[in-house]
Amino acid sequence: xxKKLLVGNWKMNGLSSSLGEIKAMADAAERLTCGLxxxxxxxxxxxxxxxxCSSKLSVGGQDCHPxxxxxxxxxxxxxxxxxxxxxxVILGHSERRSDHRETDNLVSTKAAAATQSGLVxxxxxxxxxxERDAGRTIEIVERQLAASVPAxxxxxxxxxxxxxxxxxxxxxxxxVAQIGEVHLAMYEALKQRFGGxxxxxxxxxGGSVKPDNAAxxxxxxxxxxxxxxxxxxxxxDFVAIxxxxxxx
Ligand code: PGA
Numbered sequence: 001x002x003k004k005l006l007v008g009n010w011k012m013n014g015l016s017s018s019l020g021e022i023k024a025m026a027d028a029a030e031r032l033t034c035g036l037x038x039x040x041x042x043x044x045x046x047x048x049x050x051x052x053c054s055s056k057l058s059v060g061g062q063d064c065h066p067x068x069x070x071x072x073x074x075x076x077x078x079x080x081x082x083x084x085x086x087x088x089v090i091l092g093h094s095e096r097r098s099d100h101r102e103t104d105n106l107v108s109t110k111a112a113a114a115t116q117s118g119l120v121x122x123x124x125x126x127x128x129x130x131e132r133d134a135g136r137t138i139e140i141v142e143r144q145l146a147a148s149v150p151a152x153x154x155x156x157x158x159x160x161x162x163x164x165x166x167x168x169x170x171x172x173x174x175x176v177a178q179i180g181e182v183h184l185a186m187y188e189a190l191k192q193r194f195g196g197x198x199x200x201x202x203x204x205x206g207g208s209v210k211p212d213n214a215a216x217x218x219x220x221x222x223x224x225x226x227x228x229x230x231x232x233x234x235x236x237d238f239v240a241i242x243x244x245x246x247x248x
Pocket of ligand 1: 009163167168169170171206207208209227228229230231
């Protein structure tokens, strides 16, 4: 059974003054049936975890280093995220893949480290506009999945997010048929590789999800939730999307 999950990726946004939004999400989480995760910048993880501590809202990190500790200036390990109160970590987001040249292999190593530390890895995949125009979407997503998801992945420690690069922060959303085609392909690829457990890995869609398009996206087969950027910064929008998912 694939778990319904909504994840809010704050990217490089949020100061102490934003903790009130997290408190409002934590309060709303009590009446929601879907899982809810907020992923603030590293600087807010510990304080966000305190705000969420007795609620159903979980906290995540936006990246982690594959090593547990060492001489890696500016990096954060999975163990450190866990220690600060995080339970999830986003890995292989397209902004990390393009801005920091992260490869599938590196993402897989990070995901293995994250799951070994006890975090749930949210592994992102998705094609560029150019790749979609060339008719290579399924090939690209299947290749990224095969190479970015480590052998240790299970439904308990891994979530996949399909995020077409051209839909992130643009207001452009694929058609429901396009989302459905990719999600079915991901479901089948994971089931083939990992058996029954692979078929139970939650599959999120991400890219310009808003309260007003959430219902049509969540109605697509094999879409178990969303990874939300811009619309996760305000509790009112994020909770509105979570209510749609919970009602589904
Ligand atoms: P967006 O971002 O919802 O602002 O398009 C999604 C993401 O990057 O995860």
